[in-house]
Amino acid sequence: MNRADLRLAGLSAGYRGRAALADVSATIPAGRITAVLGHNGSGKSTLLAALAGVLKPLAGTIERPGIRRTAFVVQHSAVPATLPITVRDTVAMGRWAHLGPWRRPRRTDRAVVEECLARMDIADLADRRLDTLSGGQRQRALLAQALAQEADLLLLDEPTTGLDAEARQRITDLLEDVVERGVTVVHATHQRDEALRGSHCLLLENGRLLAEGDPESTLALGSAPRSRC
Numbered sequence: 001m002n003r004a005d006l007r008l009a010g011l012s013a014g015y016r017g018r019a020a021l022a023d024v025s026a027t028i029p030a031g032r033i034t035a036v037l038g039h040n041g042s043g044k045s046t047l048l049a050a051l052a053g054v055l056k057p058l059a060g061t062i063e064r065p066g067i068r069r070t071a072f073v074v075q076h077s078a079v080p081a082t083l084p085i086t087v088r089d090t091v092a093m094g095r096w097a098h099l100g101p102w103r104r105p106r107r108t109d110r111a112v113v114e115e116c117l118a119r120m121d122i123a124d125l126a127d128r129r130l131d132t133l134s135g136g137q138r139q140r141a142l143l144a145q146a147l148a149q150e151a152d153l154l155l156l157d158e159p160t161t162g163l164d165a166e167a168r169q170r171i172t173d174l175l176e177d178v179v180e181r182g183v184t185v186v187h188a189t190h191q192r193d194e195a196l197r198g199s200h201c202l203l204l205e206n207g208r209l210l211a212e213g214d215p216e217s218t219l220a221l222g223s224a225p226r227s228r229c
């Protein structure tokens with residue numbers, strides 16, 4: 001995959017004109033996993049929302065060369081637990097941007113949905129309702145929905161929060177599978193061990209970038225955050 005890195009220059013972003021993220025200049029390597037690490041309120045979600053284009057920068061720029069489609073998986077606490085839809089329908093929602101003028105899924109759309117179910121290892125759960133799944137299964141369904149969008153930038157806000165060690169490990173393994181296919185992954189996390197499994201790390205504190213680089217030296221440079229905030 002021949003794509004350039006994403007570049008943030010002097011980026012400030014926030015809410016109602018107030019910056020929650022100030023003057024961040026950083027590089028996000030294409031086709032790699034970048035972890036955004038920091039305590040509660042440090043600005044991780046704000047950074048992801050700015051990368052997704054949901055929040056317009058108050059100042060500065062974001063260069064996203066070669067990124068055509070972005071998938072943003074919000075914190076699962078933000079997704080209603082009682083949505084009365086099946087796992088397959090949830091994943092099929094990821095195809096909406098690809099549907100033709102009649103909004104009818106074509107054979108290729110159905111094939112992508114089945115492939116994403118299989119890749120996230122939830123094909124056997126396809127007919128189950130989303131609200132009957134465990135947290136880890138649900139998170140994999142949301143990941144499958146994001147993959148179905150065939151995005152080249154995948155943004156995940158704390159995808160493993162609330163999951164047990166095995167489910168967390170599974171999600172982290174799946175992210176490695178996603179980048180192997182050339183997707184750029186950025187995920188917010190509180191977990192140092194998860195940040196260490198990526199290629200790159202941005203460490204935020206109070207809306208500022210404290211350190212950036214390979215995960216090991218970034219975590220060593222920063223004032224070591226608690227492993228669970």
Ligand SMILES: Nc1ncnc2c1ncn2[C@@H]1O[C@H](COP(=O)(O)OP(=O)(O)OP(=O)(O)O)[C@@H](O)[C@H]1O
Pocket residue numbers: 015020038039040041042043044045046047188
């Ligand atoms: N919708 C909003 N309106 C106003 N202020 C907000 C909004 N969302 C976040 N903030 C504020 O912006 C700052 C950064 O919040 P953000 O959610 O980006 O941090 P975070 O690192 O993702 O935190 P957490 O780990 O708790 O999810 C905080 O002070 C927060 O109160």
